[in-house]
Amino acid sequence: MKLRPAHLVSIAVLCPVLLVVTIWAMYAEHDRPWMHYGREFREIEYRLTGNPGVRSRDVNIRQLWLRQLGITDRCITCHEGADRPQFIRQAQPFRTHSGDYLKKHPVEKFGCVVCHEGQGPALTVEAAHGEEGNWPRPLLRGRFAESSCGRCHFMEQGLPLSAELPGAAEFSYGWRLFREYNCTGCHKLSGYRRPEHIGPPLTSIGGKVGRNWLIRWLKDPRAVFPGTRMPAFRLSDEEAGYVADYLMTGRGRPRAAPALIKKGLFSDRAVIKEGEGLFVSLGCTGCHAVNGRGSAFAPDLSDTGGKVRPEWLLRWLENPRAVDPNTRMPDLKLTSGEIQAISAYLMTLKRASGHVSPPAVEEKEPPPAKNIERGGRIVRDLGCTGCHEIGKPGFQHIAPPLDNIGDKRPDELFFGDMTGIEKDLTTWLKIKVMAPGRFSTDKAAAVMPDYGFNDRQARALATFLLGMKERSVPPPYRKALLDPERIEMRGRAVFEKYNCAGCHRLGGEGGGIAPALDREAEKSRPEWLFAFLKRPYKIRPGPILRARMPDFNLPDEDAAALTEYLSYIAGEPFPFDPEPKRQVYAEDVRDGEKLYRAVFACIACHSLNGTGGRIGPDHTDLASRLKRPWVEKWLKNPLSVRPGVRMPVFKFRDWEFEALTDYLMTLGQYRFVEIKRAD
Amino acid sequence: MPTPRSRFLGRGESGDDAAGGTAAPMDVSADKQRINRRMFLKITGWGSFFITMGVFLAGTLRFLFPRVLFEQPPTFKIGVPGDFFSGGPDLQDGHIRVYEQWKKEHAVWIVREGRRLYAMYAKCTHLGCTPNWFPEERIFKCPCHGSRFYSNGVNFAGPAPRPLDRFGIFLAGDGRITVDKSRIYRFRDFDKQGAYLEV
Amino acid sequence: MSRKKSLWKRVRRSQVWRSVFRHDYTDTRRNRILQIRSNIFLHIHPARIPSHAGxxxxxxxxxxxxxxxxxxxxxxxxxxxxxxxxxxxxxxxxxxxxxxxxxxxxxxxxxxxxxxxxxxxxxxxxxxxxxxxxxxxxxxxxxxxxxxxxxxxxxxxxxxxxxxxxxxxxxxxxxxxxxxxxxxxxxxxxxxxxxxxxxxxxxxxxxxxxxxxxxxxxxxxxxxxxxxxxxxxxxxxxxxxxxxxxxxxxxxx
Amino acid sequence: MGEYQDRYEFPDLKFNVQRGKKRDNRMEKGEKKDMFVWPDLVVMEFLTAVALTIILIVWALLVNAPLLEVANPGISENPSKAPWYFVGLQELLVYFDPWIAGVMIPSIIIICLMMIPYVDVNPRGSGRYAFSLRKFALINFNIGFLMWLLLILTGYFLRGPDWQLYWPWESWTVVKKVEDNLWSPDPATGLTGLALYFGLGMIIPRLVSRDFYRKCGPARYTIVMLSILLMYFVPIKIFLRLAFNIRYVLVTPWFNI
The missing domain is CATH 1.20.810.10 (Cytochrome Bc1 Complex; Chain C)
Structure with missing residues (x-):
């Protein structure tokens, strides 16, 4: 059957075209990008190892299939050198994984996208890095990858702020900022409890500061105290006035003991001088700073004279907890003279700007009720209650919750009128925490205040927030802090909360005002430590140390955590000391007493029940306070325990040593039981 | 009657010879040229068509062989040599230790015999049941037909025809010991390179 | 060439081949119609159609x-x-x-x-x-x-x-x-x-x-x-x- | 050869009996113009198939089939468009309630399409392109087809976020105002309007072209005119909406049109 020439020619043209197209399709199938990388990798491997066998290894798709995580990762198809140390100098995609992350997180168990995001199953550069339209989670580049640490490592377990996740400095820093700046005061984040008010209560602020100072403060807190955590709310003059009016209504006049108020007190140079001395020797600088010296833990006092009313200060020093029941300022048990001296000194502290201290008596007529109401509304809308106790407006989260903030897509974010920036989540988060006002438009004002974060802080916070994602990991991947770690973490948290390091030294860090605590638990019984922390008293009657342990009014669990912590770092058993029961003979004790009182004349330096010397520590409750092994060690050679101590080294004979120890260990057995919550 | 021109019509094969031997020999050169041209077109057209069909078929077959599988990979890592060889007296010959933790997931016992480490397949060589390890007696027992193996996998009782098979084991580039289940060594290959790891 | 041809011829004449392809390919009207009629795939067509339909x-x-x-x-x-x-x-x-x-x-x-x-x-x-x-x-x-x-x-x-x-x-x-x-x-x-x-x-x-x-x-x-x-x-x-x-x-x- | 030739014959076409003469002529003409299926038509079909395969492969190599993110009931695509062939219906949703746009209109279209051969009594113009012989049918069908096409084009190319109208040169980031000034006439007016439209639509053609009515008979006439009136009701409603912001022509407690 003869074909027409036209048909024949068409067949002869179309069929070869079909063949060409088909071969094109074949070629497209067998020319995938990952094959190029595979071949290149083999060349590099050959160069590095000199083993010709590696060149003939098949180029294949390598896949990690992690059923539990629901992850299919093919990243290692191109990133073949990720877990092989000799590729450290190669360019990507062949370079060895940085750091030692893979040691603790083997690739076979964790895959890649768990931390880095991106599209695991994809095999082209763009798609695999998640920069393709249909993948919502692009590769986390650079240190933003640390945000994923939070998926398994839960930071919010009452950890101390100094807790650090090794290898995730950025993430830890972000978490620290998040906690420190009390973001949960406005934002809800599940798993994070709203912390206690980090700002002072405003219920009686009118009795503490003047209206002018308040307005200045509200307008720009960092201009008043550069290091403050109080953010700037971008208030107009009127708004700040309204808020001040509102706050000044909660006045609650401070009532200092009348005996404290003395005429001419604040101008007496001798008293001021004494106060300055006390301020340092009592250890106030352990927490407060004055003109750049001291710690930033508690408010800077450089401008006290320009800020607070004198009678408030007197009352405050007399009993801080009477003014603010939740304050962390301890009761230093100051005498009236000390209070007066310190107050007088502090009231002299003024910034160079030279504004006058608020008048002792209040301004005249009250502001119009309308203004007060307006101020109240602003206070409510701005979420001041997140950090301050105000009284009337109860607490509520005023800002959007942060759960799943890391899952937000660019089209769900409000960029305002901003142009010329990359419209992605990380950029948005950075701008939002650094300068939220930039998203404001005529129609929609950004409520979030300015915290004055710098670029590095903003990046850290953004890293932390990026990790707040919905997708959770199965339980085996979750990292709970282990038990010994938990003791340490809890103890450290309490230690930090009360700024113990302001006076005590621990682990090579901290102030030198009070004894170092590294080996404290070796010396003291835990029961006694607990009681002492709950209600400190003076162990040394003498005037050697001016500083004294203040009463922090610790709750039981904090005191227990600290005690446990100190035992833990000293390697001592907790909660009780299983000291072997010893047979103590009455004659030994009698001999010991003789030695104590007469032969070695310990009583000359130490006191017992109110009698004796005032140089060494009191011995009235020694047995309930100290552990026997430590006492023995101390008696043998005090200098080996604490170099430079004034206690002399006695050369005891063996029986003397035994008898003396036996005697000492009968002194005031278990007095701590009575001490506990005595008044 | 077919004309000479029609000799090559039809199926597109070059040798279509419907007219049998009866056709008159070609003697006109113009005709010959036309025939050759038709021949050429036909070969190009049908040739490329059938090649294409072949390629389609090959492609379809290739389609049925995916490049990656959702299965346990044949290789898995069991740790660094230090996990198994801690040094000391038990490295001498004849001291055998059986590690059971990979049996459940991978059906493998890791056995250390002196300085050698090998991966034993937890499958009876008789009929494929999974034997159990009894550390007190230091033998493997197969529950199906009662085969018994010493701790090094050598059979000594029951119907099992040969010692337990072993998998390939080697030190990977990252310094960790890797078991390769795609390579199986039988008794006579136990001393071959790759069936054991020696330190 | 000739051996190949004769082999091809023998194949064409074999019982197997002829059981599958029942008619030869000579360019006759009869064969053209038979092509259509005897092929299950092609016989959805008529043997001839009005030329405008093509x-x-x-x-x-x-x-x-x-x-x-x-x-x-x-x-x-x-x-x-x-x-x-x-x-x-x-x-x-x-x-x-x-x-x-x-x-x-x-x-x-x-x-x-x-x-x-x-x-x-x-x-x-x-x-x-x-x-x-x-x-x-x-x-x-x-x-x-x-x-x-x-x-x-x-x-x-x-x-x-x-x-x-x-x-x-x-x-x-x-x-x-x-x-x-x-x-x-x-x-x-x-x-x-x-x-x-x-x-x-x-x-x-x-x-x-x-x-x-x-x-x-x-x-x-x-x-x-x-x-x-x-x-x-x-x-x-x-x-x-x-x-x-x-x-x-x-x-x- | 002859016997095969004779087998090729037309079936007994009853309706052609009265035009037997014509049929004979055509038989003669047709015989002359007949062509063999093998190999001529088969080759053409083969060529078409090959050409189509080439097109499909090249298309598939150059353009990937769309694949968006995994389905997420929490996030709506904006705009979320139906496949292109249903975009016309989606476009109608702007002007009609879902039960009309999504259910009634497609059902009516399909039913009307199926009824076409039974209501078209014009015997002329079968089997060839003959506009002059079938003006009425062709005009109406083509307008309908064109409307469908236009709706698809509008929906596919001119609809942006929130299903607002965006010209191809306009950016989708510009927010469009949502029409919020729609109103509906009261039921009495609406009913009157509808009655007028359908009533006059039924009566006038009958008065104008009695011949048409006679040919069709009452039943066919009613069906044809009703379908055509329904069809033109769609652009009229669209026009009313666009020009006068009319939301519904008829508001009833049970449904709105």
């Missing part, structure tokens, strides 16, 4: 193209079924699997998808052509009705296939479509004169639930790979049969 200008070849596309869809569809699981957890993953791993997976999916779109267009153009040439006129009325049904089946085939990748495009297109159905009068729970609640209306029947979920995916899959192709095949058979029985392709009266 002109692209007249038919646009749209019916034929549509049929060819249907065959392409069936072949690529069957191949794709090897790698597709109609389960919510896997459906989208399998799309990625086809896209990145499976040899020729991406091109098969592309062909399947584009051919489906093309088929909708050709089937509509075919209808337009049939109307323009008045080819639905007696005695071909019923075949037009069959054709309209085929049009509907083609739409449904494409529509059910749309959900299967289980991506945002699929999900929301089907959501919009399915929500229209619930406004059906009488049998849709939001339509006028609704007689049924949302658990017993036509949308529930189609989706196997009140929202698009696992059941809907499975139902659409079954419709897409079994029910509708079968219906289409039967209707295509009837359609072709009726073309022959109604006097072949229409011609000027």
């Amino acid at each position: 002109r692209i200008r007249f038919t646009w070849c749209m019916g034929g193209i549509t049929f060819f596309l249907f065959i392409v869809e069936v072949i690529t569809g069957i191949l794709l079924m090897f790698y597709y699981r109609p389960v919510i957890e896997y459906a989208y993953q399998d799309m990625k699997y086809l896209r990145f791993d499976v040899p020729f997976g991406i091109i098969l999916r592309n062909i399947h998808r584009w051919a489906a779109h093309l088929m909708i267009a050709t089937v509509m153009l075919h209808m337009l052509r049939v109307f323009l040439t008045g080819s639905y006129k007696p005695p071909r009325e019923f075949n037009w009705v069959v054709g309209v049904n085929l049009l509907v089946v083609t739409f449904l085939l494409s529509f059910t296939g749309y959900l299967l990748p289980w991506d945002q495009l699929a999900y929301w297109a089907i959501t919009v479509g399915a929500n229209m159905i619930r406004a059906t009068p009488f049998i849709g729970h939001e339509g006028p004169f609704a007689l049924v609640d949302r658990y017993h209306d036509i949308r529930f029947m189609l989706l196997g639930g009140t929202e698009i979920g696992a059941n809907a995916l499975l139902r659409f899959y079954v419709l897409h790979v079994i029910v509708l192709p079968l219906a289409a095949a039967v209707l295509v058979g009837v359609h072709f049969w009726r073309i022959r029985k109604d006097g072949g392709i229409s011609r000027p009266l």
Whole structure:
């Protein structure tokens, strides 16, 4: 059957075209990008190892299939050198994984996208890095990858702020900022409890500061105290006035003991001088700073004279907890003279700007009720209650919750009128925490205040927030802090909360005002430590140390955590000391007493029940306070325990040593039981 | 009657010879040229068509062989040599230790015999049941037909025809010991390179 | 050469060959007709047709193209079924699997998808052509009705296939479509004169639930790979049969 | 050879009996113009198939089938469009309630399409392109087809976020105002309007072209005119909406049109 020439020619043209197209399709199938990388990798491997066998290894798709995580990762198809140390100098995609992350997180168990995001199953550069339209989670580049640490490592377990996740400095820093700046005061984040008010209560602020100072403060807190955590709310003059009016209504006049108020007190140079001395020797600088010296833990006092009313200060020093029941300022048990001296000194502290201290008596007529109401509304809308106790407006989260903030897509974010920036989540988060006002438009004002974060802080916070994602990991991947770690973490948290390091030294860090605590638990019984922390008293009657342990009014669990912590770092058993029961003979004790009182004349330096010397520590409750092994060690050679101590080294004979120890260990057995919550 | 021109019509094969031997020999050169041209077109057209069909078929077959599988990979890592060889007296010959933790997931016992480490397949060589390890007696027992193996996998009782098979084991580039289940060594290959790891 | 030829000749004369190909290829009218009549695939054609029916200008070849596309869809569809699981957890993953791993997976999916779109267009153009040439006129009325049904089946085939990748495009297109159905009068729970609640209306029947979920995916899959192709095949058979029985392709009266 | 030739014959076409003469002529003409299927038509079909395969492969190589993110009931695509062939219906949703746009209109279209051969009594113009012989049918069908096409084009190319109208040169980031000034006439007016439209639409053609009515008979006439009036009601409603912001023509407690 003869074909027409036209048909024949068409067949002869179309069929070869079909063949060409088909071969094109074949070629497209067998020319995938990952094959190029595979071949290149083999060349590099050959160069590095000199083993010709590696060149003939098949180029294949390598896949990690992690059923539990629901992850299919093919990243290692191109990133073949990720877990092989000799590729450290190669360019990507062949370079060895940085750091030692893979040691603790083997690739076979964790895959890649768990931390880095991106599209695991994809095999082209763009798609695999998640920069393709249909993948919502692009590769986390650079240190933003640390945000994923939070998926398994839960930071919010009452950890101390100094807790650090090794290898995730950025993430830890972000978490620290998040906690420190009390973001949960406005934002809800599940798993994070709203912390206690980090700002002072405003219920009686009118009795503490003047209206002018308040307005200045509200307008720009960092201009008043550069290091403050109080953010700037971008208030107009009127708004700040309204808020001040509102706050000044909660006045609650401070009532200092009348005996404290003395005429001419604040101008007496001798008293001021004494106060300055006390301020340092009592250890106030352990927490407060004055003109750049001291710690930033508690408010800077450089401008006290320009800020607070004198009678408030007197009352405050007399009993801080009477003014603010939740304050962390301890009761230093100051005498009236000390209070007066310190107050007088502090009231002299003024910034160079030279504004006058608020008048002792209040301004005249009250502001119009309308203004007060307006101020109240602003206070409510701005979420001041997140950090301050105000009284009337109860607490509520005023800002959007942060759960799943890391899952937000660019089209769900409000960029305002901003142009010329990359419209992605990380950029948005950075701008939002650094300068939220930039998203404001005529129609929609950004409520979030300015915290004055710098670029590095903003990046850290953004890293932390990026990790707040919905997708959770199965339980085996979750990292709970282990038990010994938990003791340490809890103890450290309490230690930090009360700024113990302001006076005590621990682990090579901290102030030198009070004894170092590294080996404290070796010396003291835990029961006694607990009681002492709950209600400190003076162990040394003498005037050697001016500083004294203040009463922090610790709750039981904090005191227990600290005690446990100190035992833990000293390697001592907790909660009780299983000291072997010893047979103590009455004659030994009698001999010991003789030695104590007469032969070695310990009583000359130490006191017992109110009698004796005032140089060494009191011995009235020694047995309930100290552990026997430590006492023995101390008696043998005090200098080996604490170099430079004034206690002399006695050369005891063996029986003397035994008898003396036996005697000492009968002194005031278990007095701590009575001490506990005595008044 | 077919004309000479029609000799090559039809199926597109070059040798279509419907007219049998009866056709008159070609003697006109113009005709010959036309025939050759038709021949050429036909070969190009049908040739490329059938090649294409072949390629389609090959492609379809290739389609049925995916490049990656959702299965346990044949290789898995069991740790660094230090996990198994801690040094000391038990490295001498004849001291055998059986590690059971990979049996459940991978059906493998890791056995250390002196300085050698090998991966034993937890499958009876008789009929494929999974034997159990009894550390007190230091033998493997197969529950199906009662085969018994010493701790090094050598059979000594029951119907099992040969010692337990072993998998390939080697030190990977990252310094960790890797078991390769795609390579199986039988008794006579136990001393071959790759069936054991020696330190 | 000559040996090869004689071998070829012997093959051609063998009993096996002749049992398959019953006639020779001499260029005679008889053979041309026999070619068509004795071939199951070709004999949907008559042996001869009016010459205007062979002109692209007249038919646009749209019916034929549509049929060819249907065959392409069936072949690529069957191949794709090897790698597709109609389960919510896997459906989208399998799309990625086809896209990145499976040899020729991406091109098969592309062909399947584009051919489906093309088929909708050709089937509509075919209808337009049939109307323009008045080819639905007696005695071909019923075949037009069959054709309209085929049009509907083609739409449904494409529509059910749309959900299967289980991506945002699929999900929301089907959501919009399915929500229209619930406004059906009488049998849709939001339509006028609704007689049924949302658990017993036509949308529930189609989706196997009140929202698009696992059941809907499975139902659409079954419709897409079994029910509708079968219906289409039967209707295509009837359609072709009726073309022959109604006097072949229409011609000027 | 002869016996095969004779087998090729037309079936007994009853309706052609009265035009037997014509039929004979055509038989003669047709015989002359017949062509063999093998190989001529088969080759053409083969060529078409090959060409189509080439097109499909090239298309598939150059353009990937769309695949968006995994389905997420929590996030709507904006705009979320139906497949292109249903975009016309989606476009109608702007102007009609879902039960009309999504259910009634497609059902009516399909039913009307199926009825075409039974209501078209014009015997002329079968099997060829003959506009002059079938003006009425062709004009109406083509307008309908064109409307469908236009709706698809509008929906596919001119609809942006929130299903607002965007010209191709306009950016989708510009927010469009949602029409919020729609109103509906009271039921009495609406009913009157509808009655007028359908009533006059039924009566006037009958008065104008009595011949047409006679040919069709009452039943066919009613069906034809009703379908055509329904079809034109769609662009009229669209026009009313766009020009006069009319939301519904008829408001009833049970349904709105």
